[in-house]
Amino acid sequence: MTRRVRLWILAVGGAGLAALLVAACLELPGFGGTSHPYGDRAVRASLARRTANTIASINFDQRAFDTLGEMSILFASVLGTVVLLRQTRDERRAKPEPAYVALPVRRYALIVLPVALLTGLYVIAHGQLSPGGGFQGGVVAATALHLLYLGADYRALERIRPVGLYEVGDALAASAYLVTGLAGLIGGAAFLANTLLPYGTFNTLSSGGTVPLLNAAIGMEVACAVVVLLARFLDQAVEIEQEGGT
Amino acid sequence: MSVLPYLVAVWIFLVGCYGIATSRNLIHAVGCLAVCQSATYVLLLAVGYRDGGTAPVFSDVKPGSRPVVDPVVQALALTDVVVGATVTALLLALVMQVSKRHGTVDPDELSELRG
Numbered sequence: 001m002t003r004r005v006r007l008w009i010l011a012v013g014g015a016g017l018a019a020l021l022v023a024a025c026l027e028l029p030g031f032g033g034t035s036h037p038y039g040d041r042a043v044r045a046s047l048a049r050r051t052a053n054t055i056a057s058i059n060f061d062q063r064a065f066d067t068l069g070e071m072s073i074l075f076a077s078v079l080g081t082v083v084l085l086r087q088t089r090d091e092r093r094a095k096p097e098p099a100y101v102a103l104p105v106r107r108y109a110l111i112v113l114p115v116a117l118l119t120g121l122y123v124i125a126h127g128q129l130s131p132g133g134g135f136q137g138g139v140v141a142a143t144a145l146h147l148l149y150l151g152a153d154y155r156a157l158e159r160i161r162p163v164g165l166y167e168v169g170d171a172l173a174a175s176a177y178l179v180t181g182l183a184g185l186i187g188g189a190a191f192l193a194n195t196l197l198p199y200g201t202f203n204t205l206s207s208g209g210t211v212p213l214l215n216a217a218i219g220m221e222v223a224c225a226v227v228v229l230l231a232r233f234l235d236q237a238v239e240i241e242q243e244g245g246t
Numbered sequence: 247m248s249v250l251p252y253l254v255a256v257w258i259f260l261v262g263c264y265g266i267a268t269s270r271n272l273i274h275a276v277g278c279l280a281v282c283q284s285a286t287y288v289l290l291l292a293v294g295y296r297d298g299g300t301a302p303v304f305s306d307v308k309p310g311s312r313p314v315v316d317p318v319v320q321a322l323a324l325t326d327v328v329v330g331a332t333v334t335a336l337l338l339a340l341v342m343q344v345s346k347r348h349g350t351v352d353p354d355e356l357s358e359l360r361g
Contacts, residue, residue, distance in 0.1 A: 033296070042316075
């Protein structure tokens with residue numbers, strides 16, 4: 001099939017799809033309307049469970065089972081990346097060379113690193129109160145560690161980042177989520193039901209029942225997963241070389 | 247113009263599809279897939295918007311004092327972002343393997359079979 005034929009087929013298919021989508025959009029409820037039945041009920045349920053951040057309440061209480069699926073997708077994709085990016089038979093591992101880093105870059109990276117790491121942990125810990133949570137804070141904390149790669153070099157990063165430990169942490173956090181869910185069964189309620197712990201005082205760190213626990217498990221899982229993912233890609237870029245080539 | 251945000255989502259999706267179909271580099275195609283996916287963020291957030299609404303977080307807003315936007319679609323958008331990031335990571339790992347085995351990332355040159 002030549003490029004021209006392919007473009008024609010794309011144009012016909014795209015025009016058809018565009019017509020259908022526009023027709024569907026015209027039938028949607030108007031933008032900014034007042035009718036949000038699910039949203040109103042979710043807000044009410046979240047306030048009844050004393051969780052200030054409604055989105056955390058939806059993710060880790062009302063739709064906690066869906067978040068389990070989401071976490072499994074993340075876990076499976078990390079597993080897939082680890083398998084795909086392993087060292088093959090015709091490759092060898094070269095020791096990374098020490099690299100020169102400009103002084104201002106080194107200074108600011110090392111100053112920002114602890115601040116960024118603390119910000120990540122703060123965002124995870126306050127997930128049930130303010131915007132943020134395990135997913136967002138986990139990414140911030142994991143990328144904060146990689147400032148060491150910018151500020152020093154790859155060997156310094158490898159010293160504080162034993163990948164095996166983070167792989168274990170990833171699996172532990174995933175099972176912590178499952179165990180918290182199973183604890184609901186032991187308490188006589190449904191899987192992942194938020195009935196086990198007291199709901200606490202509204203707008204404090206310990207409010208929301210199991211929401212902070214699940215939030216922390218997700219935070220650890222995401223942080224470990226991102227570290228493992230980035231480690232695999234960085235290994236390919238820095239360490240692994242083709243046999244007899246670059 | 248109460249349908250404009252929805253039409254923006256449609257437009258972003260179609261632009262992403264065009265990019266994937268005409269791509270000459272697999273990394274570029276993965277980027278275009280991310281563009282397609284961002285159309286779903288725009289659609290979800292547009293569906294959940296309420297006029298004059300604020301974020302559905304009650305740590306500094308008194309419950310009931312202001313209208314809030316729909317939190318359900320915001321949680322769905324969060325799920326969407328996470329899945330999008332994992333799919334991108336997996337696809338980029340596949341592209342690296344394709345590049346190593348075939349020495350090219352142009353999808354037009356990958357048509358021949360190889361054992």
